[in-house]
Amino acid sequence: MVRTARYSEEHFIDAATALVAEGGPGAATMQAIARRVGAPTGSIYHRFESRSAILAAAWNASYGSLAGVLVPLLQAGSPREAALALLPWAEEDRQRARFLLQHEPVTLFEDAPPPERLRQEMEKLESEMDGAFRTCIAQVGAGASPEEDLARAKFLIFDAPIAIIRPHLLAKGAIPTFAGQMIAELHAAVPLAHAGKRGAGMRAA
Amino acid sequence: MVRTARYSEEHFIDAATALVAEGGPGAATMQAIARRVGAPTGSIYHRFESRSAILAAAWNASYGSLAGVLVPLLQAGSPREAALALLPWAEEDRQRARFLLQHEPVTLFEDAPPPERLRQEMEKLESEMDGAFRTCIAQVGAGASPEEDLARAKFLIFDAPIAIIRPHLLAKGAIPTFAGQMIAELHAAVPLAHAGKRGAGMRAA
DNA sequence: ACTGTTCTAGAATGGTCGGTCTATATCCTG
DNA sequence: CAGGATATAGACCGACCATTCTAGAACAGT
Numbered sequence: 411m412v413r414t415a416r417y418s419e420e421h422f423i424d425a426a427t428a429l430v431a432e433g434g435p436g437a438a439t440m441q442a443i444a445r446r447v448g449a450p451t452g453s454i455y456h457r458f459e460s461r462s463a464i465l466a467a468a469w470n471a472s473y474g475s476l477a478g479v480l481v482p483l484l485q486a487g488s489p490r491e492a493a494l495a496l497l498p499w500a501e502e503d504r505q506r507a508r509f510l511l512q513h514e515p516v517t518l519f520e521d522a523p524p525p526e527r528l529r530q531e532m533e534k535l536e537s538e539m540d541g542a543f544r545t546c547i548a549q550v551g552a553g554a555s556p557e558e559d560l561a562r563a564k565f566l567i568f569d570a571p572i573a574i575i576r577p578h579l580l581a582k583g584a585i586p587t588f589a590g591q592m593i594a595e596l597h598a599a600v601p602l603a604h605a606g607k608r609g610a611g612m613r614a615a
Numbered sequence: 616m617v618r619t620a621r622y623s624e625e626h627f628i629d630a631a632t633a634l635v636a637e638g639g640p641g642a643a644t645m646q647a648i649a650r651r652v653g654a655p656t657g658s659i660y661h662r663f664e665s666r667s668a669i670l671a672a673a674w675n676a677s678y679g680s681l682a683g684v685l686v687p688l689l690q691a692g693s694p695r696e697a698a699l700a701l702l703p704w705a706e707e708d709r710q711r712a713r714f715l716l717q718h719e720p721v722t723l724f725e726d727a728p729p730p731e732r733l734r735q736e737m738e739k740l741e742s743e744m745d746g747a748f749r750t751c752i753a754q755v756g757a758g759a760s761p762e763e764d765l766a767r768a769k770f771l772i773f774d775a776p777i778a779i780i781r782p783h784l785l786a787k788g789a790i791p792t793f794a795g796q797m798i799a800e801l802h803a804a805v806p807l808a809h810a811g812k813r814g815a816g817m818r819a820a
Numbered sequence: 821a822c823t824g825t826t827c828t829a830g831a832a833t834g835g836t837c838g839g840t841c842t843a844t845a846t847c848c849t850g
Numbered sequence: 851c852a853g854g855a856t857a858t859a860g861a862c863c864g865a866c867c868a869t870t871c872t873a874g875a876a877c878a879g880t
Contacts, residue, residue: 413846413857434722436641440838450859452840461838512719514785517639522838558793561782565797569778574770580719588763592770599804616878618827645868655829657870666868727868 417449419457419467424505427468431508435518438465459525466524466532469515472506473535475499477542480568484542487549489567490597496571497590500579508579511572543567551603559603566602622654624662624672629710632673636713640723643670664730671729671737674720677711678740680704682747685773689747692754694772695802701776702795705784713784716777748772756808768807775801 425446429438440461444451458464479499483492500507515532523529543563552559571593578585630651634643645666649656663669684704688697705712720737728734748768757764776798783790 412848412855414848415857416846417858433725434719435639436722436725439836441836451838452860453858455839456857512722514717516785517641517717520638520641554793558791561779561791561793562797564782565775565779569781570775573774573778574766576774577766577769580721586763586766588759588766592767596801596805600801616823617825618876618878620827622828644866646866656868657830658828660869661827 417447417453421447421449422454422457422464423468423471426464427472427509428505430465430468430513430518431505435465435513435520460522462519462522462524463528465518466528468509469518470528470531470535472503472510473532473539475503475506476510477535477539481538481542484546484567487546489546489550489563489602490594492546493567493571493593493597494590496568496575497585497593500575501585504579507575511576511579547602553603563602566597566600570596622652622658626652626654627659627662627669628673628676631669632677632714633710635670635673635718635723636710640670640718640725665727667724667727667729668733670723671733673714674723675733675736675740677708677715678737678744680708680711681715682740682744686743686747689751689772692751694751694755694768694807695799697751698772698776698798698802699795701773701780702790702798705780706790709784712780716781716784752807758808764808771802771805771807 422443425443426438429442429446438461440451440454443464444454454464458467476499479495480492483489483495500511524532543560546567547559547563554562574589574592575585578589627648630648631643634647634651643666645656645659648669649659659669663672681704684700685697688700705716729737748765751772752764752768759767779794779797780790783794
């Protein structure tokens with residue numbers, strides 16, 4: 411009853427992801443996406459109502475892939491394993507990693523906000539991840555204010571490993587083995603809940 | 616003999632810096648910069664030959680400000696002090712910090728490369744910072760390959776503190792005090808040259 | 821007061837962008 | 851073996867961008 415589609419949603423999302431990963435949000439023009447897929451620009455609008463919609467879909471796919479790896483480990487109360495899991499994830503899904511790791515979602519949608527459906531999916535993914543972080547903290551045991559505990563966990567499990575991996579993602583080469591060692595060392599030396607020493611216990615020498 | 620200038624280079628650089636810090640590179644259009652300064656668009660071209668030139672100048676000003684703080688401390692062999700110095704720097708010069716901390720220089724110049732003069736200044740600043748890192752490593756004493764030592768130092772002194780500070784820079788509020796404590800704790804727990812335990816000594820439990 | 825240079829001022833230009841429109845091809849269903 | 855829904859295909863549109871251009875204003879030295 412219908413003509414079969416030659417280009418799938420995924421094609422366009424992947425192209426947009428790659429373009430943003432390589433050249434920033436500005437590089438992902440509708441024409442560039444279409445050219446990369448080999449489709450006419452008009453075809454994109456059969457699947458996405460706007461440029462924001464593609465970018466949001468790309469963000470959801472990337473962030474969802476990340477959450478799929480991280481959330482189970484966080485909920486299991488394994489912060490160290492979660493941090494280390496970022497490494498193979500980034501290596502296997504380099505484009506999505508680069509897409510996520512260099513751009514704040516804020517700058518992705520400078521002009522038009524993404525459609526409601528996608529905006530809600532974004533928020534759901536973010537709150538899912540956030541909840542997993544809180545679950546992990548609750549299991550491991552916290553030390554200070556909830557705000558500080560969360561900031562601490564996000565740094566140790568997410569931002570710090572990312573900071574370690576990022577230079578190697580931007581360069582072409584593979585991620586060196588010492589990156590994993592640095593993450594492991596960090597988690598051995600700096601506990602998520604800074605151990606029971608009286609007070610805060612984290613003033614440095 | 617000449618008409619006095621009403622808008623200085625600095626005016627335009629500051630406006631461009633603020634726009635990029637707030638909305639990403641795409642927000643810093645020539646018209647937006649001019650509007651923010653209150654000047655006509657044409658006036659910008661009396662001081663900068665192109666948009667890339669302003670962005671490069673803004674980058675140089677921001678990175679130069681950062682280097683001015685970091686380089687002396689690195690050359691003095693004080694990695695901990697350097698890392699902690701990022702905090703007041705970011706707080707006092709929020710816009711420059713945000714400009715630098717959320718965007719890779721790569722994505723700033725998607726289309727046209729900046730003029731030669733500015734490109735060389737960028738490279739000079741970067742190699743100056745790089746040299747300071749190496750000097751610091753040499754003083755403190757290294758542990759592994761030069762490549763790993765450098766990656767380690769950059770993480771501990773620059774990227775990790777940045778990762779700690781970034782969420783608070785993107786939010787509006789002040790940087791909480793526990794951010795400084797986290798940086799201090801990190802440096803107390805994870806030495807730049809991982810202490811003399813046999814071999815690499817950084818495998819975690 | 822005049823001159824010449826350097827600036828402001830903002831309209832004009834050519835190119836590209838996101839998004840729409842019309843025409844045509846494809847292929848499942850009946 | 852049609853009918854018609856859904857796709858491709860790409861020209862087209864108005865908006866906006868970086869950059870250029872023309873006109874006039876301001877000031878230093880005479």
